[in-house]
Amino acid sequence: MVRQIQIPISDEDARLLRSGDYVYLTGTIFTARDAAHKRMEETLNRGESLPIELAKNGIYYMGPSPAKEGFIIGSAGPTTSSRMDKYTPRLLDLGLKVMIGKGKRSPEVVEAIIRNEAVYFAAVGGAGALLSKKIISSEVIAYDDLGTEAIHKLEVKDFPVVVVIDSKGNNLYETAVLEYKGI
Amino acid sequence: MRIIDTGEIIKHISEMCIEANHFLSEDMKEVFHKAVASEKSPLGKQVLNQLEENLSIAGNDKIPICQDTGMAVVFISLGQEVYIKGGSLEEAIHEGVRKGYREGYLRKSVVKDPIDRQNTNDNTPAVIHYEIVPGEELKITVAPKGFGSENMSRIFMLKPADGIEGVKQAVLTAVRDAGPNACPPMVVGVGVGGTFEKCALMAKKALTRDINEKSKVPYIHQLEEELLYEINGLGIGPGGLGGTVTAFGVNIETYPTHIAGLPVAVNLCCHVNRHVSRTI
Numbered sequence: 001m002v003r004q005i006q007i008p009i010s011d012e013d014a015r016l017l018r019s020g021d022y023v024y025l026t027g028t029i030f031t032a033r034d035a036a037h038k039r040m041e042e043t044l045n046r047g048e049s050l051p052i053e054l055a056k057n058g059i060y061y062m063g064p065s066p067a068k069e070g071f072i073i074g075s076a077g078p079t080t081s082s083r084m085d086k087y088t089p090r091l092l093d094l095g096l097k098v099m100i101g102k103g104k105r106s107p108e109v110v111e112a113i114i115r116n117e118a119v120y121f122a123a124v125g126g127a128g129a130l131l132s133k134k135i136i137s138s139e140v141i142a143y144d145d146l147g148t149e150a151i152h153k154l155e156v157k158d159f160p161v162v163v164v165i166d167s168k169g170n171n172l173y174e175t176a177v178l179e180y181k182g183i
Numbered sequence: 184m185r186i187i188d189t190g191e192i193i194k195h196i197s198e199m200c201i202e203a204n205h206f207l208s209e210d211m212k213e214v215f216h217k218a219v220a221s222e223k224s225p226l227g228k229q230v231l232n233q234l235e236e237n238l239s240i241a242g243n244d245k246i247p248i249c250q251d252t253g254m255a256v257v258f259i260s261l262g263q264e265v266y267i268k269g270g271s272l273e274e275a276i277h278e279g280v281r282k283g284y285r286e287g288y289l290r291k292s293v294v295k296d297p298i299d300r301q302n303t304n305d306n307t308p309a310v311i312h313y314e315i316v317p318g319e320e321l322k323i324t325v326a327p328k329g330f331g332s333e334n335m336s337r338i339f340m341l342k343p344a345d346g347i348e349g350v351k352q353a354v355l356t357a358v359r360d361a362g363p364n365a366c367p368p369m370v371v372g373v374g375v376g377g378t379f380e381k382c383a384l385m386a387k388k389a390l391t392r393d394i395n396e397k398s399k400v401p402y403i404h405q406l407e408e409e410l411l412y413e414i415n416g417l418g419i420g421p422g423g424l425g426g427t428v429t430a431f432g433v434n435i436e437t438y439p440t441h442i443a444g445l446p447v448a449v450n451l452c453c454h455v456n457r458h459v460s461r462t463i
Contacts, residue, residue, distance in 0.1 A: 065250045065290040074288055075250035080331045080364050103364035124230050124422050125366035126455045129246040130237035147302055148290055173363050176425025180224055181418035183427055
């Protein structure tokens with residue numbers, strides 16, 4: 001099913017999206033990858049508050065290439081999500097609703113997705129030039145010293161993603177592979 | 184004897200870093216095109232179409248094909264009758280990478296220490312492999328390597344008794360475990376034989392081979408074809424979202440090995456299999 005979804009996402013949308021849905025996202029998302037996740041974890045361990053609001057929001061696992069003059073951002077495709085698995089269940093329990101990346105997630109992350117009725121989307125890995133065209137503004141809002149790994153606030157319009165793991169725990173990576181195995 | 188100035192080497196390497204990150208070689212474009220026609224999954228076809236559109240945006244607007252513009256792997260084949268003038272060859276290679284990544288707006292993805300992890304901010308050092316050959320030419324290959332697929336690469340120290348079936352299972356295991364993480368459709372580089380490090384290097388080098396060029400050893404050529412067929416039967420598909428095109432090609436390199444061993448290295452590369460070669 002093809003759907004247009006606003007982000008920050010409503011609880012209803014997050015709950016009702018289904019594994020395999022093709023979705024165009026419009027709204028605000030935040031980027032964070034390895035180094036930013038580590039720093040967020042350390043911030044939480046000190047009992048301090050995070051630089052981004054998690055409730056109803058989404059994190060895009062992405063570190064862009066530098067923007068040329070006159071461009072909003074450089075190449076901007078997803079990185080491998082599993083490197084963030086160690087940090088993810090805690091963020092989901094704090095209200096994070098959407099993750100955009102590529103690749104498999106750990107059983108702990110899948111459980112946390114179900115527990116919090118969240119959703120995991122895949123963007124197409126290696127389509128960074130195309131995806132950069134769906135980003136209409138980009139601003140570094142935290143951890144500036146991390147360079148490409150800083151937290152960016154992005155406005156996206158019709159950003160193409162596929163639901164891989166839905167709020168019931170259905171997993172497209174597992175089901176789709178079985179469908180085409182041995183063909 | 185022939186004299187080559189380090190300034191010339193810096194200029195070439197810088198241009199090659201930029202070229203490799205914006206344009207795929209003709210052989211890769213060709214297999215992309217064929218894959219769109221053969222893919223059976225509608226979603227898989229859609230992913231492949233997006234990737235083809237991505238390639239044309241990258242080339243036209245000069246935006247890197249992928250944001251992971253890689254760690255620069257540089258193969259140097261240096262004729263033994265060449266004299267390098269103007270300083271250290273190694274420093275010239277790093278300087279070429281530094282210049283290319285700065286001027287090409289490529290991502291700086293290298294950290295100085297694997298544990299401390301401070302970014303070097305200029306994408307150096309490169310990883311350099313030297314080979315001394317007869318003659319008076321200098322051949323340079325620049326292959327920026329992304330880490331989504333690098334992280335899924337494997338080495339298997341098999342037993343001689345495992346034989347060709349063992350090699351096959353090792354490759355299939357690496358690809359199956361990588362699944363969506365390695366950004367399929369992949370190119371699969373395989374090294375068989377040699378020692379621990381030799382087979383890893385052969386697997387890396389195999390990725391720089393033209394995708395249509397097959398092994399000259401008949402039974403290895405057959406193994407390449409069988410593996411490609413079986414990999415595409417795994418069902419992983421473009422983006423790992425299911426489908427019949429999981430790999431574009433399997434390139435295998437072999438080398439003599441020890442009576443007690445059968446090393447197999449599988450270096451996976453995403454569909455953005457970047458490599459540019461020039462001979463000076």
